[in-house]
Amino acid sequence: MGGTMKAVRFHAAKDIRVDEVPIPELKPGWVRLKPAFVGICGSDLHEYEDGPHIIPPKGSPHVMTGEAAPITIGHEFSGVIDQVGEGVTGIEVGDKVAVQPTIYDGGCRACKRGLTNSCDSFGFIGLSGWGGGMGEYTTAPAEYIKKLPKDMDLKIGALIEPLAVAWHAVANSPLKAGDAVLVLGGGPIGLAVVLSLVAKGCKNITVAEISGRRRQFAKDFGAHHVVNPIEEDVVQKTKDLTGGEGVDLCFDAAGVQKAVDFGLESVKARGTFVNIALWGAQRVALNMTHMLFGERKYVATVTYVDGDFEAVIEAVHRGDLKADGMITKVIRPDEVAEEGFKALVEDKENQVKILVDMSKAKEVSTTK
Ligand SMILES: [Zn+2]
Numbered sequence: 048m049g050g051t052m053k054a055v056r057f058h059a060a061k062d063i064r065v066d067e068v069p070i071p072e073l074k075p076g077w078v079r080l081k082p083a084f085v086g087i088c089g090s091d092l093h094e095y096e097d098g099p100h101i102i103p104p105k106g107s108p109h110v111m112t113g114e115a116a117p118i119t120i121g122h123e124f125s126g127v128i129d130q131v132g133e134g135v136t137g138i139e140v141g142d143k144v145a146v147q148p149t150i151y152d153g154g155c156r157a158c159k160r161g162l163t164n165s166c167d168s169f170g171f172i173g174l175s176g177w178g179g180g181m182g183e184y185t186t187a188p189a190e191y192i193k194k195l196p197k198d199m200d201l202k203i204g205a206l207i208e209p210l211a212v213a214w215h216a217v218a219n220s221p222l223k224a225g226d227a228v229l230v231l232g233g234g235p236i237g238l239a240v241v242l243s244l245v246a247k248g249c250k251n252i253t254v255a256e257i258s259g260r261r262r263q264f265a266k267d268f269g270a271h272h273v274v275n276p277i278e279e280d281v282v283q284k285t286k287d288l289t290g291g292e293g294v295d296l297c298f299d300a301a302g303v304q305k306a307v308d309f310g311l312e313s314v315k316a317r318g319t320f321v322n323i324a325l326w327g328a329q330r331v332a333l334n335m336t337h338m339l340f341g342e343r344k345y346v347a348t349v350t351y352v353d354g355d356f357e358a359v360i361e362a363v364h365r366g367d368l369k370a371d372g373m374i375t376k377v378i379r380p381d382e383v384a385e386e387g388f389k390a391l392v393e394d395k396e397n398q399v400k401i402l403v404d405m406s407k408a409k410e411v412s413t414t415k
Pocket residue numbers: 151152153154155156157158159163165166167168
């Protein structure tokens with residue numbers, strides 16, 4: 048074995064590089080794959096802008112991986128199996144796959160209950176170590192590998208992870224037939240929530256989003272109504288759309304105080320507000336009186352558990368989840384900072400999901 052490969056690695060905030068690193072060795076029970084397409088996530092952008100946040104800083108290695116920055120990034124990815132480790136069954140060389148990147152220890156109090164997304168040692172392939180999608184090769188435990196149908200486009204395969212986040216949020220909400228739903232934020236996760244709601248047959252979806260282009264995306268993806276919270280009264284609008292009652296459910300994929308305020312206000316008595324947003328160290332204030340007098344619920348959801356990836360892959364394959372419209376740009380591994388992160392900040396209006404094409408990794412030069 049041996050040899051080296053290119054990998055896009057986070058060194059520090061505003062410092063990501065294409066490095067030459069050793070090709071990872073395969074362990075028993077693990078597989079090696081060649082990543083194909085990698086989505087750039089809002090959390091990658093946070094790391095780049097003012098991280099490290101999830102990425103373990105130099106000197107503080109992650110408890111499961113033993114690794115710290117510099118770390119290979121990319122946790123939303125598809126690929127093709129390149130080698131299968133000893134003892135692995137049901138996965139073959141050449142299989143198209145998506146990787147469920149959440150790292151868990153399998154033995155803590157949450158994992159024992161099957162709640163691997165709430166693991167005490169929680170981490171991510173592509174943020175916490177064990178390689179990542181932006182390497183020419185990466186390895187992962189076989190149980191993290193989710194097979195894709197042979198006829199599925201590997202670009203779509205890279206969307207399974209963000210779709211699974213939204214799918215899990217909807218699957219774990221009390222959504223029932225006839226419910227009216229408000230989605231806060233029309234970024235990739237908000238739009239994936241819309242797609243998941245449409246797939247579940249929801250007939251009354253409103254998206255609150257300040258960007259006009261993103262409101263258009265929301266409509267294209269199946270939202271029945273859109274509202275610009277800068278110009279319109281969201282609470283009044285949702286009342287008008289629900290016979291004065293308010294929405295049954297609100298999904299927060301925005302993560303800003305103002306949106307929480309009008310989102311919670313839009314929820315009817317005994318309705319539920321679901322937080323998906325990543326808040327970092329920031330605290331949010333809740334109008335507890337409004338929650339109390341109306342028995343409203345505020346719940347949280349994070350990533351996915353076993354079964355969510357499978358359900359999303361099936362729904363995409365059946366054509367119930369139409370996600371291809373999310374891909375707005377495909378870039379090379381040496382363009383991640385300029386054409387990826389910068390575009391997501393400066394051209395937010397026009398970008399939803401930017402993919403990195405890893406088949407180009409061989410041709411790019413390492414960062415000097
Ligand atoms: Zn655990």
